[in-house]
Amino acid sequence: MSTPQFAYLNGQIVPWNDAKVHIFAPVAKYGLGVFEGMRGYWNEEAQQLYLFRVAEHLQRYAFSQKAMRFDQGPSSEELSKALVQLCHANSFSTDVHIRMMAFIESGELDATGPIGTAITAVPRETDRQVADGASVQISSWVRMPDNVMPARIKCNANYHNSRLALIQAQRDGYDATFLLNSRGKLAEASAMCVFIVRDGQLITPSVTNDILESITRQTVIELAREYLGLETVERDVDRTELILAQEVLYCGTAAEIAPVISIDRMVVGSGQPGAITQQLIEIYGAIATGKNDAHVSWRTPVF
Ligand code: PMP
DSSP states (O other): OOOOSEEEETTEEEEGGGOOOOTTSHHHHTOOEEEEEEEEEEETTTTEEEEESHHHHHHHHHHHHHHTTOOOOSOHHHHHHHHHHHHHHTTOOSOEEEEEEEEEOSSOTTOOOOEEEEEEEEEOOOOGGGTTOEEEEEEEEEOOOTTTSOTTSOBGGGHHHHHHHHHHHHHTTOSEEEEEOTTSSEEEESSOEEEEEETTEEEEEOTTSSOOOOHHHHHHHHHHHHHHOOOOEEEOOOTTHHHHOSEEEEEETTTEEEEEEEETTEEOTTSSOOHHHHHHHHHHHHHHHTSSOOOGGGEEEOO
């Protein structure tokens, strides 16, 4: 990866290679950090970089810190200014992926602060590889329940669970992995939430199924209602419903919306990306890039 010029560390824009923490820091020793992944979309016509749903990301970021008993860090206003400042400094004219992390820099396992802030933004295209449809494995790993690790937030350590499932799927030749929860119901993918379409109904696991409370999931629910007239049913989803469904899709900030065409090598629906999935991909892309100017509050312009 070619690295951008600047990163953000503790209130300052710094050269990329100077954004460092010590190996003895609790964030290195125990993964004592929480983070957000965000996207920025370059709109060539407007010569503008739009950051997508910043307010919602910062709200979840604050909750992640509360759930992990972190001390108060910088305010949301300060952080949203820092995001814009960093993208500005790097003069991006491409789509970007942004990672913002609150971390504990010194102390032991029981340290609750002081809170460090790191932000990186790197050019990133959407993964078009799966645009034709992803093959998914149901993992033999189980999504950790919320009374083991807070599943609905983004703390660094949660990602060991996602990583093991993802590597298993990749080694077995699949594009992606779906994890069931400890009750045997569908939870989510390694970094994406899942929707199915059954008999015209859009269905997704409810937020009490050990899923991350995903912003893209919420966006899909809102756009499906608004543009397709579809009310999403939030409920438990059984694993065999995945192969009964006419369409399956996964969604997340990085992955956006992607069709799933097989589960455990069993064909989903027609084996092609479904009509509802394709419409959602189109609407989502248009709104996120600002080509459709609805939902103006979802886009933060950088320039
Ligand atoms: N689940 C997990 C575990 C994730 O890391 C992500 C990516 N943040 C998602 C789901 C999708 O969440 P979002 O739409 O907020 O990016």
